[in-house]
Amino acid sequence: MITIEHLTKAYGGQLAVADVSFSCPPGTVTGFLGPNGAGKSTTMRALVGLAEPTSGTATVGGRRYRDLPNAGRSVGVLLDAGAQHGGRTGREVLTLASRVLGVDRRRVDEALERVGLAGRPAGKRVGQYSLGMRQRLGLATALLGDPQVLVLDEPANGLDPEGIFWMRGLLRDFADRGGTVLLSSHLLHEVEAVADQLVVISGGRIVAQGSKSELLAGTGGTLVRGPDRALLAKALEVAGIGISAGPDDALVADAEALAVGQAVAAAGVVLTELRAAGGAGLEDLFRSLTGSSHEVQEVQA
Structure with a gap:
């Protein structure tokens, strides 16, 4: 200990x-x-x-x-x-x-x-x-x-x-x-x-x-990728799922993988990748907490 x-x-x-x-x-x-x-x-x-x-x-x-x-x-x-x-x-x-x-x-x-x-x-x-x-x-x-x-x-x-x-x-x-x-x-x-x-x-x-x-918790999301990024983005927006830019040409959807998959399937959009976007979670957390070394706020989870 x-x-x-x-x-x-x-x-x-x-x-x-x-x-x-x-x-x-x-x-x-x-x-x-x-x-x-x-x-x-x-x-x-x-x-x-x-x-x-x-x-x-x-x-x-x-x-x-x-x-x-x-x-x-x-x-x-x-x-x-x-x-x-x-x-x-x-x-x-x-x-x-x-x-x-x-x-x-x-x-x-x-x-x-x-x-x-x-x-x-x-x-x-x-x-x-x-x-x-x-x-x-x-x-x-x-x-x-x-x-x-x-x-x-x-x-x-x-x-x-x-x-x-x-x-x-x-x-x-x-x-x-x-x-x-x-x-x-x-x-x-x-x-x-x-x-x-x-x-x-x-x-x-x-x-x-x-x-x-x-x-x-809450720093992940679901990474999605398809041959037509614009159609993919529109399908998610129509379903009320928030999106942000992911690595390369991917999108990160603010929803669980099941909900994302169902929304995309309903729109008839082709997917080539669907997975948890947690790989960037710690990097995002780290940057958000240590972006400024001059103004430090104590946060405990």
Whole structure:
């Protein structure tokens, strides 16, 4: 259980985060979203003991990170995939981490296998790794101590589409087995695919938080596409269904798919695509909440 309560962090006279409060219960993935400079990294650094709060608390299981016995066995952390010794091999990085954590050396091979770095990649020096390979090694390090909590800042940077899909499954499996995940990412579609709840921060303050379904309710609609866009639009308008421009030549109808399909069928208009338009829901929500970093209104769902 991650609990952030009235967290404030100032650097000199500059507030990085102000009165931030949210929690991440076991069995969930929490997507922590916000534009650059919004306060995500500061909040996560305070949580794992790398920044001292000016006021408020950031705890795991009711204890500060620095007060946890052998913290790496409770909390797996990946904040910067580049912060690894470039002269060591992947296996050496994990072997040293296993000694610090006091875990069986056999877990090194298990971790390398789990993140797809077993075999030849394990023997390569980290300085020769791509960014995606460094991300995988960082995840292996975070998972090495078999923690109950993961704190991950932009873990998908540098991963190819297959790697992103793999990471999504890994995090979903971790949460489904009772783990707690706090995930910061700019890849909104991936966050939407894996997160159970969302926390949005802008200008150092929380502007929205709640379950994904609560926050995205009403932001979707139905995407429709056909060979004659004008006829399609007219059929929906006649049926009293509001429309807006969608991607490419598609339309987004403000109604459920069944109602849209029935209206179009009644008009005798041909459809080539009919599906939920939820893929843009989180992007729309994000833009609406973080469009201005100067005027922040606190909204909670």
